[in-house]
Amino acid sequence: xxxxxxxxxxxxxxxxxxxxxxxxxxxxxxxxxxxxxxxxxxxxxxxxxxxxxxxxxxxxxxxxxxxxxxxxxxxxxxxxxxxxxxxxxxxxxxxxxxxxxxxxxxxxxxxxxxxxxxxxxxxxxxxxxxxxxxxxxxxxxxxxxxxxxxxxxxxxxxxxxxxxxxxxxxxxxxxxxxxxxxxxxxxxxxxxxxxxxxxxxxxxxxxxxxxxxxxxxxxxxxxxxxxxxxxxxxxxxxxxxxxxxxxxxxxxxxxxxxxxxxxxxxxxxxxxxxxxxxxxxxxxxxxxxxxxxxxxxxxxxxxxxxxxxxxxxxxxxxxxxxxxxxxxxxxxxxxxxx
Amino acid sequence: xxxxxxxxxxxxxxxxxxxxxxxxxxxxxxxxxxxxxxxxxxxxxxxxxxxxxxxxxxxxxxxxxxxxxxxxxxxxxxxxxxxxxxxxxxxxxxxxxxxxxxxxxxxxxxxxxxxxxxxxxxxxxxxxxxxxxxxxxxxxxxxxxxxxxxxxxxxxxxxxxxxxxxxxxxxxxxxxxxxxxxxxxxxxxxxxxxxxxxxxxxxxxxxxxxxxxxxxxxxxxxxxxxxxxxxxxxxxxxxxxxxxxxxxxxxxxxxxxxxxxxxxxxxxxxxxxxxxxxxxxxxxxxxxxxxxxxxxxxxxxxxxxxxxxxxxxxxxxxxxxxxxxxxxxxxxxxxxxxxxxxxxxxxxxxxxxxxxxxxxxxxxxxxxxxxxxxxxxxxxxxxxxxxxxxxxxxxxxxxxxxxxxxxxxxxxxxxxxxxxxxxxxxxxxxxxxxxxxxxxxxxxxxxxxxxxxxxxxxxxxxxxx
Numbered sequence: 149x150x151x152x153x154x155x156x157x158x159x160x161x162x163x164x165x166x167x168x169x170x171x172x173x174x175x176x177x178x179x180x181x182x183x184x185x186x187x188x189x190x191x192x193x194x195x196x197x198x199x200x201x202x203x204x205x206x207x208x209x210x211x212x213x214x215x216x217x218x219x220x221x222x223x224x225x226x227x228x229x230x231x232x233x234x235x236x237x238x239x240x241x242x243x244x245x246x247x248x249x250x251x252x253x254x255x256x257x258x259x260x261x262x263x264x265x266x267x268x269x270x271x272x273x274x275x276x277x278x279x280x281x282x283x284x285x286x287x288x289x290x291x292x293x294x295x296x297x298x299x300x301x302x303x304x305x306x307x308x309x310x311x312x313x314x315x316x317x318x319x320x321x322x323x324x325x326x327x328x329x330x331x332x333x334x335x336x337x338x339x340x341x342x343x344x345x346x347x348x349x350x351x352x353x354x355x356x357x358x359x360x361x362x363x364x365x366x367x368x369x370x371x372x373x374x375x376x377x378x379x380x381x382x383x384x385x386x387x388x389x390x391x392x393x394x395x396x397x398x399x400x401x402x403x404x405x406x407x408x409x410x411x412x413x414x415x416x417x418x419x420x421x422x423x424x425x426x427x428x429x430x431x432x433x434x435x436x437x438x439x440x441x442x443x444x445x446x447x448x449x450x451x452x453x454x455x456x457x458x459x460x461x462x463x464x465x466x467x468x469x470x471x472x473x474x475x476x477x478x479x480x481x482x483x484x485x486x
Numbered sequence: 487x488x489x490x491x492x493x494x495x496x497x498x499x500x501x502x503x504x505x506x507x508x509x510x511x512x513x514x515x516x517x518x519x520x521x522x523x524x525x526x527x528x529x530x531x532x533x534x535x536x537x538x539x540x541x542x543x544x545x546x547x548x549x550x551x552x553x554x555x556x557x558x559x560x561x562x563x564x565x566x567x568x569x570x571x572x573x574x575x576x577x578x579x580x581x582x583x584x585x586x587x588x589x590x591x592x593x594x595x596x597x598x599x600x601x602x603x604x605x606x607x608x609x610x611x612x613x614x615x616x617x618x619x620x621x622x623x624x625x626x627x628x629x630x631x632x633x634x635x636x637x638x639x640x641x642x643x644x645x646x647x648x649x650x651x652x653x654x655x656x657x658x659x660x661x662x663x664x665x666x667x668x669x670x671x672x673x674x675x676x677x678x679x680x681x682x683x684x685x686x687x688x689x690x691x692x693x694x695x696x697x698x699x700x701x702x703x704x705x706x707x708x709x710x711x712x713x714x715x716x717x718x719x720x721x722x723x724x725x726x727x728x729x730x731x732x733x734x735x736x737x738x739x740x741x742x743x744x745x746x747x748x749x750x751x752x753x754x755x756x757x758x759x760x761x762x763x764x765x766x767x768x769x770x771x772x773x774x775x776x777x778x779x780x781x782x783x784x785x786x787x788x789x790x791x792x793x794x795x796x797x798x799x800x801x802x803x804x805x806x807x808x809x810x811x812x813x814x815x816x817x818x819x820x821x822x823x824x825x826x827x828x829x830x831x832x833x834x835x836x837x838x839x840x841x842x843x844x845x846x847x848x849x850x851x852x853x854x855x856x857x858x859x860x861x862x863x864x865x866x867x868x869x870x871x872x873x874x875x876x877x878x879x880x881x882x883x884x885x886x887x888x889x890x891x892x893x894x895x896x897x898x899x900x901x902x903x904x905x906x907x908x909x910x911x912x913x914x915x916x917x918x919x920x921x922x923x924x925x926x927x928x929x930x931x932x933x934x935x936x937x938x939x940x941x942x943x944x945x946x947x948x949x950x951x
């Protein structure tokens with residue numbers, strides 16, 4: 149018979165490297181028509197990072213995402229970057245791009261201030277215009293300013309910057325220290341059906357609530373959460389590399405190493421919890437890795453809730469769950485007969 | 487032809503036509519359709535918005551993926567390009583007595599063969615440089631490469647691998663991480679111990695905390711070895727030009743580190759190396775460092791031709807990094823009301839044959855292992871050990887999914903025994919803004935309780951009696 153259960157798991161996860169320097173550098177070039185090019189040494193690995201980095205540059209310059217082109221991943225042409233690792237791209241590379249964009253914008257403001265007859269400190273960049281704060285009627289388009297900067301004044305609006313998360317080394321004896329600049333938090337709750345005659349587990353739905361500071365692009369955050377959950381499902385129920393007695397891997401293929409497919413995926417709801425981290429670009433932290441962290445824990449707690457057995461080794465294959473159910477029944481019968 | 491045979495003929499034709507049309511559904515058209523690709527760019531509103539932050543902006547690369555215009559390594563080709571394959575050891579622990587590549591070298595179509603001894607600095611690794619590009623003396627795990635071949639086709643390169651003769655002297659293999667920690671275990675690398683990194687987080691006094699606790703709970707949890715299984719396997723093209731400048735196209739997440747590793751293994755100045763990271767078809771931590779790139783570079787140097795290498799799915803499993811199996815012992819002291827007073831943790835990570843990102847995984851697992859909870863007394867100790875298995879390294883979460891499985895399973899066991907709702911016990915112990923972490927860091931922008939409440943609301947979590 150199918151038994152239903154629910155399980156909850158929460159987690160914390162850091163952004164960036166443990167203590168070690170993991171800097172990013174970036175260059176932002178405002179073209180003379182008011183569009184911009186970003187140079188970054190990070191790599192798009194499918195997560196949508198270049199889209200998010202473009203949004204950060206656009207926000208800083210007061211232009212739209214479509215106005216920004218991001219060039220990445222060439223050691224001859226792009227500045228150094230620690231790369232797509234440790235959920236650090238939005239936070240660390242994002243901060244570097246933000247700072248580089250601010251540096252380019254400072255050149256635009258220098259050009260715009262005399263055009264508008266105000267001080268640089270009175271200016272803001274918004275809606276593709278440079279305008280006077282609290283008096284937006286006085287404005288000039290970024291395109292005009294960028295053109296004048298480069299073609300008339302000979303000051304192209306180009307900014308470069310780097311950023312590294314601030315940490316404090318850990319004491320080797322006690323581990324006390326500040327290994328990371330910031331952390332994100334999340335909770336996932338899973339509902340499962342466990343067939344107590346076969347041990348088979350079906351994950352019905354997962355409610356995921358994730359913190360990433362400001363969500364630069366909520367759609368891509370949701371995509372990360374759904375992808376992370378699919379890895380968590382595999383970890384919880386299916387995936388395992390097996391070795392023979394001589395240390396040779398015996399299932400190095402997708403026939404015998406079982407991964408979740410779309411048919412194994414539960415219904416997922418994603419909630420992005422409101423947060424703001426003053427140390428991140430526009431309050432953003434990160435989201436990549438943490439999405440895969442609590443899933444297996446939530447699923448295993450749901451199995452426990454459904455059939456009362458605690459599977460302590462992953463993955464919780466049908467064989468393992470059934471063995472645990474049988475062992476539990478055997479002890480219960482013993483108690484009755486005793 | 488009589489009527490009968492005509493009917494037969496027609497039926498045959500009809501069957502053949504049916505088969506052909508069903509087959510055609512499965513095939514790509516022989517002729518490229520005349521209509522052009524829809525390359526008029528879509529600019530949905532979100533991409534035109536100012537402010538840009540917070541917008542549900544579509545990805546510029548999504549359209550290229552959808553139209554098949556994204557160029558992954560396997561889509562790239564250069565004039566005269568060769569194909570490389572690597573011969574794998576297939577034995578977990580052995581000393582190499584002899585490698586004979588002569589039969590492979592004389593095969594028609596084989597342009598070059600490379601062995602470990604020809605690599606200028608035959609070690610690499612992000613923390614410890616303990617990993618050879620191609621093993622030259624000792625095999626540390628079955629997926630190790632022993633020789634590489636460049637040939638005009640991948641098929642010839644594959645056939646050439648079979649012609650390479652390697653004689654091994656088998657050595658005892660270390661497979662169990664706990665047994666590997668014992669003094670009498672055979673040693674994978676170092677002469678004195680298989681434990682290659684440790685981490686401790688100590689806060690308050692766990693013994694005192696346990697003494698003050700009403701109840702003490704213990705549990706052991708363990709996890710498995712997992713492969714990233716990116717859709718795109720590890721792949722690269724090396725092009726060593728006539729000026730002695732090397733260009734590498736690679737599916738890799740970290741080009742700056744890759745260039746530094748290439749400069750080290752090839753003993754070349756960085757100014758002569760260019761790494762171009764192509765769009766990566768899945769990373770998840772598995773493409774954070776070089777693999778075959780130095781071998782491809784040297785094969786390109788030997789032949790004067792660009793050389794492409796693409797791992798098979800089998801190699802993805804046996805010869806690239808994986809997720810650490812961890813054995814996790816938890817002991818927790820709580821009050822009857824469910825407040826955690828002390829937690830002691832011991833983690834043993836199976837580090838596989840090479841360090842790779844093990845010390846990072848060890849550190850993160852150790853720091854995160856107490857969970858997102860206010861606990862005054864913590865002792866977490868973590869060890870990572872060498873075994874003769876596929877190396878473990880970076881994978882989405884660096885040890886966090888493993889310890890989360892342990893601390894959250896443990897938490898539910900405690901909640902059940904104390905008769906407290908699982909949501910309530912977490913809200914009772916979870917970090918607040920300004921809580922100190924196990925390493926004494928004052929935490930900011932802490933929203934763990936908000937995520938608990940939000941998920942519970944969305945799920946419809948009701949306390950049960």
